[in-house]
Amino acid sequence: MTMKVLGIHIGHDSSACLVVDGRIVADVAEERFTRIKHYAGWPLRSIAYCLSAGGLDIEDIDLVAVPSSGPYPELNHLLGLEGDRVEKWSTGRRALEFARRLMKRGTAKPPLYVKAYRLPDHAEIKHVDHHLAHAASAYYTSGFRGKQLIVTLDGAGDGFSTCVWRGQDGKIEPLYRLGTEASLGWFYSNVTEALGWWHGDGEGKTMGLAPYGDPQKVGAALDFFYPKFSGGELVEPHNFGRPYFWNANGAFQWHFDEAGEIQRLVERYGREHIAARAQDVLEEQVMELVLPWLGQEGTNHLSCAGGVFLNVKLNQRLWESGKLEYQHIYPNAGDGGLAVGAALYAYFEANPDAPIPGLEHLYLGPEYSNEEIKAILDARNLAYRLVDDVAGVGAQLLAAGKIVAWFQGRMESGPRALGNRSILMSANKPEYKDIINARVKFREPFRPFCPSLLTEYRESYLVNSREEPFMITSFDVQPEKRDKVPAVVHVDGTARPQTVRREINPCYWSLIHRFGELTGEYMILNTSFNIKGEPIICHPREAIRCFYDSGIDVLILGGVILEKGRL
Ligand SMILES: [Fe+2]
Structure with missing residues (x-):
């Protein structure tokens, strides 16, 4: 039933x-x-x-x-x-x-x-x-019931921050659970706050800044502020002190007094060096926790969730450890993925013999028909034209260096835009990154933009590549491709890609394919359809507002195209 x-x-x-x-x-x-x-x-x-x-x-x-x-x-x-x-x-x-x-x-x-x-x-x-909900979001979307290690890491939830589990035969068992004294998430967020960004939001900026710094320049200055792991165990807990809550306009964040102390280190040692050291600490400590557990459990299959695993560089480091044959990170890894985790756990607890499906896509939100879109545009008295071949027209505009807002089908769940609510641009010239920043995104200049590419071409662009449809890990870009798609290659030679499969998103696949036929590169720049500080766009009216309030050249809404007058 x-x-x-x-x-x-x-x-x-x-x-x-x-x-x-x-x-x-x-x-x-x-x-x-x-x-x-x-x-x-x-x-x-x-x-x-x-x-x-x-x-x-x-x-x-x-x-x-x-x-x-x-x-x-x-x-x-x-x-x-x-x-x-x-x-x-x-x-x-x-x-x-x-x-x-x-x-x-x-x-x-x-x-x-x-x-x-x-x-x-x-x-x-x-x-x-x-944390069991985080673990369930990872295991019950992994695509197989066999034995795997599950690791969940976040700031804190229900008193835990760090949990290791065994997933096997449709069931999840706890192996090792630690409270807030083990929170690598809180450490990384404290550094993020010290750098001036929102705890629980700005961690990606810390990660983006890190490759510009040298962790050696900080020495042992950050050593007091994080818990230490060795051989799969917590060997030095850390007391983070009293948490505070800050409720800003309906969203809240945690924070701690230690962020102030770290801020003084930022002033002394420099922003990029502190970020670099924090990233090193995170990667080293998680490796000290996870790798011994893989050995102990006798598995090379790892599934992960919890906000710490939004750190794509950490995920790359785990993959490159050579200890994994299979790595799955539930891409909505933060608390936004908890409803899914709880619901999946509840289902599989009642149906432990049911097959575990793999996660094929995250197109799980609202969609709007062409009729609805046209009615919204007509009500606003906006000029538009209908196009049969949006992929072909879109590819030509991208090849001409235009910034294209791309709104198709169901909105993505999770923090990444995956080609249904995206702002797109060619990645073929280095200045495109600065143009899109200056005219639309207004992001910090050190932050990289990410690519979408056809999965058929992934080996020619990415070192040690695998199918990765969710932008949840980074890869080294093949050296010969770095100056071919410079707008999506980070300063350290990496990229955080989305591999696109034709059967999952045929319209987006076709757009990139047509772009490749025109330019020779089967990879484009894909950033979320929003401006800085705003959630990803959901409804056509927000798309229209963002289009006219930014330097986007063209808006493609379903089968409808809007262009600005100077085109
Ligand atoms: Fe959490």
Whole structure:
């Protein structure tokens, strides 16, 4: 019998998903609707979207899964819970309740105009521990049931920061779990805050800055600030002190006093050198944790999740250790992937013999038909033209050096744009990176842009390559290609690619293929469709706003093209 699980995560990166028979049918973060990055409020519109995408009403749901061992009092109002199903705090969990109140969650009762659902009596509510949900997001999207090591690393969740698991025969067992005293995530985020960026958001900037620095120049100055691992174990815990919460316009971040101390080191040693040392520390400590466990478990299959694994350089280092035959990182590795993890865990706990599907794509969000798009444009009295062959027209514009906003099909879940809500440009000239930065993205100049390439050509562009559709790890770029696609090669000669398969995204594949026929390069620059500080675009009206509020040359919305007057 079909089993339908609704996953709900409320916290930073609140989200909802629908899992039907172990497959993710819909998954979206509330930030895409509220337009507040990392939005931490109730995922009301995400839940409504997931139900409608599955053609379901709340009465059809068999199980609701939440990624927390603690109660979710919001569900009492949201799902009309009564009697035994009421979510409440036990007396032993007061500290957690206090923390949640600080995060502006608490037990607020919504006003009448907020839609309340009535969960049917037969539907259970399943609580899945935060790190177990991360582990489930990795294992149950890995594509096979055989033995594998699962590692989950983040700042903290349900009191844990660092967990090692065994996935085997459809089940996940804990092997080693550590609390916040082992948090490499908090260390890296403290450095990120010291560099002036948002904890839980700016870590990619720290990683992008790192190759410009020399870790030797910092010496042992950062050594006090992180936990140390050796032989697969924590050998030197670190007390991070009291966490603070900062709630900024509906999203929140943690932070710690130590970031101030690290900031003084930044002033003394230089930004890029501190970033370089932090990246080295992260890679070295994770290797000290993970590699011995692979040996102990006798496996070379590794699956990972948790926000630390958004660090693509760390993932590359693990792959290049030579100890892995198979590496899978759930690409929505941060807490935005917890709803999926909880829902998958709940399904496979009830169906332990079910096959584990691989993750083919992340096109799991809203889509808009050409009729809807045309109606939106007509209502705004905008000139546009219809095109049969968007891939061919788009390829010509890219080959001519234009910046093309590309909006097709279902929006991606997770932090990366994968060719459905993307801003694209040729990667064939070094100045294209600066042009797209100056006219659209306004990012820090040291940050690299990432490429999409046809999977058929990956070996000619990437060293030691493999199929990697989610931009979740980096590779060295083949030396002879570095000056052919300079706009997507980082200063250290690496790139964080998306390999595109024709059967998964035929329109995007065709665009890159046609571009390759015109220019000889089957790789293009792909950056998310948004401007700095904004979530990835979801709706055509946001695409239009971004198009006219930036230096994008052309907007291709489904089968419709909008061009600016000077073209
Ligand atoms: Fe987490």
